[in-house]
Amino acid sequence: MDALLVSQSEPAAPLSDALRITAEAMSEYLPSDAPAAPQPHAPQDVVLHLFTHRSIAEPILVPAVAEPLLVMVLAGSAIVEERAAGGEWEKSEVRIGDFFLTSTTQPYEMRWQTTGGDSFEVMHLYLAPALIEQAARDLGLRAAGPVNFVDVSGGRDDWVRLLLEQLRSELVDSRMPSRLLVHSLAQALAIHLVRTYRAALPTGRRSNALQAYKLRRVLDLMNQRLAQDFSLATLAQAAQLSEYHFSRLFKRATGLSPSHYFIGLRMARARQLLLETERSVIDIGLEVGYSSASHFSQVFRREVGVTPSAYRNPGIGLEQ
Structure with a gap:
């Protein structure tokens, strides 16, 4: 190198x-x-x-x-x-x-x-x-x-x-x-x-958490499916676990439930698009899985603290 x-x-x-x-x-x-x-x-x-x-x-x-x-x-x-x-x-x-x-x-x-x-x-x-x-x-x-x-x-x-x-x-x-x-x-x-x-384990996490290679597989799948509905069954299948055991081990590995982590990935992607592109709020909402602009705005405001339009243009308090 x-x-x-x-x-x-x-x-x-x-x-x-x-x-x-x-x-x-x-x-x-x-x-x-x-x-x-x-x-x-x-x-x-x-x-x-x-x-x-x-x-x-x-x-x-x-x-x-x-x-x-x-x-x-x-x-x-x-x-x-x-x-x-x-x-x-x-x-x-x-x-x-x-x-x-x-x-x-x-x-x-x-x-x-x-x-x-x-x-x-x-x-x-x-x-x-x-x-x-x-x-x-x-x-x-x-x-x-x-x-x-x-x-x-x-x-x-x-x-x-x-x-x-x-x-x-x-x-x-x-x-x-x-x-x-x-x-x-x-x-x-x-x-x-x-x-x-050096971490004691490949991911530095406890041995009773989701194994590193399974966690990577699940996170890859989450990032690929941001525009689709959250499916615990699909993620559990990718980890070759029951939904109950997958949810428990995933939270031990990340500190968050699978659904909460998935929402976080969606919001991170939405924030990036709002700041780095000129695409409409509706278009961005669709890309991260929200067919309703009002639902997207509601979730975004709950997770981020402001509406998508206010996040893109500080000082604007209402969706346009």
């Missing part, structure tokens, strides 16, 4: 139907006033993005990526909120040196409020999966299956901070980055992450 330093200030791009994107594409999805940055000089094992963020009130939908994502605050401070589709907001107060670790397979929502000025700066670092696999083999974990990480929000870790700062310095500040040095730093980081933040 080539090292990539990206600086961008274009609006967020529409989220595709795929659950994951490549690390190189992430800069197209996040609003940023990033400073100009030099281009990389040599292929490496990581992808690096720099962003300068201002406060955003409306949540943005962040796609999942194939690689584990590390985010570290370089300057400023902020209150960052995150949630899975249909879930509760989780708040973190972050400052210089704090980091996030994400390896989710699903898109999620974020919003933030700067507290140390008008903006704060962060770096995103994506490690090539081969580095994680090599670290796992070195630590004798090859037989344990694919490595998954626990999610960390606003954590502090001296090793993570040191290695990220060294990688940023080599890739950004050096006129001729050393492939060997970047590889060594990235490998050291991968080993530390596997040692310290």
Whole structure:
């Protein structure tokens, strides 16, 4: 994988139907006033993005990526909120040196409020999966299956901070980055992450929850069927379970009932379309499974807090 330093200030791009994107594409999805940055000089094992963020009130939908994502605050401070589709907001107060670790397979929502000025700066670092696999083999974990990480929000870790700062310095500040040095730093980081933040199970969830491969199959099916009526029987069949056992295990895995999670996915898709397209509210409602504009508006207002038109155009309180 080539090292990539990206600086961008274009609006967020529409989220595709795929659950994951490549690390190189992430800069197209996040609003940023990033400073100009030099281009990389040599292929490496990581992808690096720099962003300068201002406060955003409306949540943005962040796609999942194939690689584990590390985010570290370089300057400023902020209150960052995150949630899975249909879930509760989780708040973190972050400052210089704090980091996030994400390896989710699903898109999620974020919003933030700067507290140390008008903006704060962060770096995103994506490690090539081969580095994680090599670290796992070195630590004798090859037989344990694919490595998954626990999610960390606003954590502090001296090793993570040191290695990220060294990688940023080599890739950004050096006129001729050393492939060997970047590889060594990235490998050291991968080993530390596997040692310290490896999830006990593939999804980091309890063993009596829905198995990881079944959960992925069900979530894929949910995303494919947003325009169709919710069918517990169809989802349970995909998981090869009775409806009762499927509902119980799904809630243990996600914290939400299947129907509530499905509504959350519908609302996340509707919010994305309202903000990123000029399609009518009725058309958007149809795409996420509501044949009645009034029913769509009612559910949207209950879940989001405002009507679809007011969400698209702040200040408008009534559907047009």
